[in-house]
Amino acid sequence: MPTITVNEQAFSCESGTNLRDFLLSQKVKLYNGKAATINCHGHGTCGACAVAIEGVASEPTTVEKIRLNLPPHKGIESGRRLACQVKVLGDIKVTKYDGFWGEGEVPVTMIQAASASA
Ligand code: FES
DSSP: OOEEEETTEEEEOOTTEEHHHHHHHTTOOOSOGGGGTSSOSSSSSSOTTEEEEEEEEOOOOHHHHHHHTSTTSOOGGGSEEEGGGOEEEEEEEEEEESSTTSOSSSEEOOOOGGGOOO
16 A cells, blocks of 8 residues: 655555545645635646655646646646646655645645644
8 A cells, every 4th residue: 555645644545546635535735725725626727736746656647737837837847746636656755835836845734733644
């Protein structure tokens, strides 16, 4: 079972798990600010679920590449991924950055003390 690490907290999931769905099910704060309510609910069009991923995940989808090539994102080569388009295929580390779409350069905390789980 792959392990997803977020802010030093580890979660186990099935291989092929959708990253957005899994993080939300674990009450991990995937979205910044009002993006938690103003988002495309996983269709890959808003870009607000952008995160940096280190580890083994599915290849970027076509819609993901298109959205990440539109501002304020800086392209797929920036290393950001859209969590709603990512399937977890092995151990990964997830980092969220600041900015409405997660397009910033300053890492933010995704785990809230009351919702943290192992
Ligand atoms: S939720 Fe909108 S792009 Fe992922």
